[in-house]
Amino acid sequence: MSNEILFTYDHYEVDKIYGVKEFVVDEAVVAKWRAVYPQDNEAGVMPAGMLSMIVIDAVLTHHAPRPPGGIHGGQTFKVTRMPRIGETLLTEVKCLSKEIKKDRKWVKASTTTTIKGTGEVVLTGVMTSLIAR
Amino acid sequence: MNIQLKPSTKHVDFQSILDYAALTNDYNPAHVDKEFADSSAMKGIIAHGTMSVALIWQAIKNTLGIEALNDIDLDIRFVRPVRIDDDVTGGGELLSGSSDIFSVWVKNQKDEDVIVGTAVIRSKR
DSSP states (O other), rough: OOOOOOOOOOOOOOOOOOOEEEEEEEEHHHHHHHHHHHTTTTTTBBOHHHHHHHHHHHHHHHHOOOOOEEEEEEEEEEEEOOOOOTTTEEEEEEEEEEEETTTTEEEEEEEEEETTHHHHHHHEEEEEEEOOO | OOOOOEEEEEEEEHHHHHHHHHHHHHOHHHHHHHHHHHHTTTTEEEOOOOHHHOOOOOHHHHHHHHGGGSEEEEEEOOOOOOOEEEEEEEEEEOOOOOEEEEEEEOTTTOOOOOEEEEETTTOOO
């Protein structure tokens, strides 16, 4: 049995910035995406569906290990420019709010994604999750 | 002006859910562990919600062009789970009286909403 301490609802601290996750938009990762979504074949531009992947990757990196069984309740994306293949993205994760409603534990995490090197903001958003414990 | 987004459809099987888990490194057992999922409140495997969001992005891109993705706000809620062997379709339409706000959705093969929301698409022209 694992002795790993789970990142539960009680661990979330509102307004705390949990850190930054780097994500390299290279041809290899885009090829893996296109294997699942063959329609996303524009040359040079990251498929927009990967925006979710970048957010999830950052949130799960900093809020982990999560108790099993949570679900995604909602998401906002504010895109100012689609990332390009070859760019490196930095996504900062912050706990925006937490709330128990009808015995359900909801957490909102805000993310800000910038281009490494220039600091250009390309994506901000809020991920709403129902936490299992 | 009535603008309908060209629908984009995907068949979701267990392998595609596993592939998406590998892509996102999201191995939540609700998505990948049948035994766990069967005993959960969801009573079976559900696909990652964001797996279907890609269909909304595709519908926007296929209708308005890739430039439309460069200045856009998307706000969505996941309202019903996607199950193994569902066929999900993403689409939307310009809201009446608006020049840039679209109602967007993903529906399953029973025409039930699985995702609902809005997209503000400022650079569509």
